[in-house]
Amino acid sequence: MALIELSHIEKTYDLGLSKVLALRDVHVSVNKGEFLAIVGQSGSGKSTLMNIVGCLDVPTSGHYRLAGRDVGDLTDDELADVRNLEIGFVFQSFQLLPRASALENVELPLIYRGLSKKERREAAEHALEQVQLRDRMKHKPAELSGGQRQRVAIARALVTQPSLLLADEPTGNLDSKTGEEIVYLFHELHSKGNTIMLVTHEPKLAARCPRAVRLVDGLVVADGPGREVAYANAEALGAEALAAFQAAQKSVEGRP
Amino acid sequence: MSEAALGVGLQRRASAREIGFFRAFFRFFSELRDAVVQALRSLLMHKLRASLTILGISIGIATVIAVSSAAIGLDEAFGRQLASLGPNTLYVSPRPWIVDGGNWWKYRNRPAVGQGDWRAIERFANLPLAVAPIAGTQGVVGKGGKEIKNVFIRGTTESFLETGSWQLKRGRFISNIDHEVGTDACVIGADIEDAIFPNQDPIGQQLRVGPIGRCTVVGSLVRRGNSFGQSQDMLIVLPLSAFLRTFGQKRGVTIAVVAPAGKVTETEDEVVAVVRNYRRLAPDKDDNFAVNRQDRMLNMFGDMTKQMKLVVFVIGFITAIVGGIGVMNILLVSVKERTREIGIRRALGARKLTILLQFLCEAVVVSCVGGFLGTAIGLGAAKLVSIVTPLAASVNPMIVVAGAAFSAAVGLIFGLWPAWSAASLNPIEALRYE
Numbered sequence: 001m002a003l004i005e006l007s008h009i010e011k012t013y014d015l016g017l018s019k020v021l022a023l024r025d026v027h028v029s030v031n032k033g034e035f036l037a038i039v040g041q042s043g044s045g046k047s048t049l050m051n052i053v054g055c056l057d058v059p060t061s062g063h064y065r066l067a068g069r070d071v072g073d074l075t076d077d078e079l080a081d082v083r084n085l086e087i088g089f090v091f092q093s094f095q096l097l098p099r100a101s102a103l104e105n106v107e108l109p110l111i112y113r114g115l116s117k118k119e120r121r122e123a124a125e126h127a128l129e130q131v132q133l134r135d136r137m138k139h140k141p142a143e144l145s146g147g148q149r150q151r152v153a154i155a156r157a158l159v160t161q162p163s164l165l166l167a168d169e170p171t172g173n174l175d176s177k178t179g180e181e182i183v184y185l186f187h188e189l190h191s192k193g194n195t196i197m198l199v200t201h202e203p204k205l206a207a208r209c210p211r212a213v214r215l216v217d218g219l220v221v222a223d224g225p226g227r228e229v230a231y232a233n234a235e236a237l238g239a240e241a242l243a244a245f246q247a248a249q250k251s252v253e254g255r256p
Numbered sequence: 257m258s259e260a261a262l263g264v265g266l267q268r269r270a271s272a273r274e275i276g277f278f279r280a281f282f283r284f285f286s287e288l289r290d291a292v293v294q295a296l297r298s299l300l301m302h303k304l305r306a307s308l309t310i311l312g313i314s315i316g317i318a319t320v321i322a323v324s325s326a327a328i329g330l331d332e333a334f335g336r337q338l339a340s341l342g343p344n345t346l347y348v349s350p351r352p353w354i355v356d357g358g359n360w361w362k363y364r365n366r367p368a369v370g371q372g373d374w375r376a377i378e379r380f381a382n383l384p385l386a387v388a389p390i391a392g393t394q395g396v397v398g399k400g401g402k403e404i405k406n407v408f409i410r411g412t413t414e415s416f417l418e419t420g421s422w423q424l425k426r427g428r429f430i431s432n433i434d435h436e437v438g439t440d441a442c443v444i445g446a447d448i449e450d451a452i453f454p455n456q457d458p459i460g461q462q463l464r465v466g467p468i469g470r471c472t473v474v475g476s477l478v479r480r481g482n483s484f485g486q487s488q489d490m491l492i493v494l495p496l497s498a499f500l501r502t503f504g505q506k507r508g509v510t511i512a513v514v515a516p517a518g519k520v521t522e523t524e525d526e527v528v529a530v531v532r533n534y535r536r537l538a539p540d541k542d543d544n545f546a547v548n549r550q551d552r553m554l555n556m557f558g559d560m561t562k563q564m565k566l567v568v569f570v571i572g573f574i575t576a577i578v579g580g581i582g583v584m585n586i587l588l589v590s591v592k593e594r595t596r597e598i599g600i601r602r603a604l605g606a607r608k609l610t611i612l613l614q615f616l617c618e619a620v621v622v623s624c625v626g627g628f629l630g631t632a633i634g635l636g637a638a639k640l641v642s643i644v645t646p647l648a649a650s651v652n653p654m655i656v657v658a659g660a661a662f663s664a665a666v667g668l669i670f671g672l673w674p675a676w677s678a679a680s681l682n683p684i685e686a687l688r689y690e
Contacts, residue, residue, distance in 0.1 A: 018437075051684055054603070056602075056603060056683050056684050057684060076607070076608060077607045077608065077609075079610075080602065080605050080606060080607045081605060081607070083602075083603060083604065083605045084604060084605020086604070089603050089604070091687070095596065095599070095600045095603070095687060096600075097597055097600065099297060099301065108600075108604055109604040109605055110600070111287060111290050112283065112285050112287065112604065112605040112606055112607075112610065113283060113605075114280070114281070114282035114283030114284070114285075114286055115282075115286065116277045116282070116286075117286075120286075156604070160605075219373070
């Protein structure tokens with residue numbers, strides 16, 4: 001059975017005067033252990049999709065089944081519990097508590113499970129060990145480099161042993177070298193059996209994922225092996241850029 | 257990752273509905289602890305801001321505690337003063353103690369209560385345990401070069417001891433024989449004894465009383481202490497006959513009547529009947545005398561302090577609002593500052609109630625710290641009042657408890673709205689907040 005089953009997902013934002021269709025009839029199904037990239041330009045609806053998959057938001061219509069349960073009819077509290085139990089978030093801007101140490105940051109989701117201080121500490125240390133940050137546990141986020149901060153965030157996502165690791169532009173705020181390290185870490189986690197969904201606008205990143213889904217204007221336009229989707233994406237982007245360039249050139253040439 | 261290391265392996269798939277009671281219990285406590293830790297941390301981060309708010313609350317609480325201590329102190333002092341009149345003692349005098357201003361003319365021309373009334377009560381009233389006529393003035397008492405001014409001089413009989421519940425320290429009290437025969441015996445209060453006869457036996461010594469009187473000390477009274485900053489022991493007691501001889505025959509007296517316990521009203525009725533009969537008042541005439549009771553005075557005073565308590569309550573209420581606004585303000589700022597943190601916590605599984613709890617904790621911690629400080633300051637101020645002024649401020653342990661509860665309530669009430677606004681933030685928008 002699929003871990004994630006999205007069927008006929010639609011999401012509209014009511015902006016008062018107009019309605020924005022962020023997602024249109026999205027069908028995606030993800031199995032346990034998959035490593036999937038969601039690609040698309042900004043405004044394509046990938047963040048909306050991620051919020052829905054992460055149970056931070058609910059679709060306007062359609063069904064979302066996570067681990068066999070329909071998430072659509074859960075209350076706010078139950079959604080919070082699902083986020084705590086099933087999902088591990090990794091954000092572009094790390095989203096660590098600035099005043100708490102790395103260890104305390106990683107312990108945070110376990111507080112909402114009612115684990116004792118000792119259990120929390122053990123689990124958090126274990127998770128930090130997985131991202132090679134055991135010697136930086138007592139440091140505050142401000143005392144860590146960007147790559148290290150993102151690792152703390154990944155440890156925080158892992159500490160709950162979630163069904164799904166959800167990463168939103170995890171390399172967006174990092175230089176290419178540290179970004180590379182983080183990507184490597186994701187691949188490593190995937191090889192250990194974690195299910196990972198990665199949202200990115202970088203075709204390069206998507207190309208290295210076993211599977212990628214491309215969104216354009218809220219529609220799934222491609223779903224297949226990462227390399228192919230990324231290539232198509234780049235091609236489309238290239239064509240768009242070329243068209244824009246030609247149009248610009250024309251208007252320049254057209255002037256008297 | 258080893259599931260055992262986490263201890264939640266089996267728990268992991270449990271849905272919200274399936275989380276057990278004990279888990280929920282532990283969850284609440286770990287959340288509460290985290291909330292308190294976060295609240296303290298947040299206060300320590302913003303020391304100035306927090307201390308200003310705390311100052312606001314503590315000034316408020318201190319005011320309430322100081323004022324209510326003074327009020328209760330006054331209440332108690334008055335109660336004690338009146339208790340010294342004796343709970344079962346009636347006082348017959350021309351006018352009631354409590355006179356409504358508009359009715360003053362009614363009492364103006366009443367005849368004095370005299371020895372005739374006293375004799376009549378002694379003879380015809382059956383219920384009273386003791387009856388004492390008391391005439392009084394203030395004057396000078398002296399011996400040799402020593403002179404004491406403003407001494408309470410009382411002319412009375414043997415029963416004075418019982419009606420005023422005084423106790424003898426030395427010698428004997430004046431007797432009815434002293435009164436009947438007209439001896440110059442007198443009994444002195446503790447202040448007179450200390451002032452005129454330090455370290456010597458006063459018995460048998462001569463004293464000057466008033467401008468022309470002389471008396472021989474036959475006994476002294478046990479010290480009674482202050483009441484409203486005035487000593488009750490600046491007292492000299494003479495037999496009634498000697499008093500009248502010295503200070504004038506036409507002086508009226510007050511007749512103190514001790515009623516048996518539980519029969520105060522019956523005794524009052526009897527005394528009224530006896531005095532009316534003695535004065536030959538026709539049935540259609542009003543009483544031209546009054547029987548005063550200590551408990552009536554107490555009631556009147558109770559009404560007065562009730563108003564004072566109302567004022568204290570109003571002050572407390574305003575204080576609570578002012579302090580509460582401070583709490584609300586600091587909390588709104590805190591919510592704004594920590595919007596992203598709220599988003600992060602919500603994304604990681606915090607429920608709305610968890611966020612609410614966290615900010616309520618912060619509010620309660622601020623207001624309780626303010627409350628404790630305020631209580632300490634208030635108690636100090638009350639102590640100061642009791643040292644500097646004759647008002648004995650009473651420090652009631654209940655006040656301290658009430659102060660703590662009050663400040664916690666202020667925190668809860670005024671923290672509720674900001675905390676709720678934090679809890680109902682949309683997690684997605686909160687995460688994006690810059």
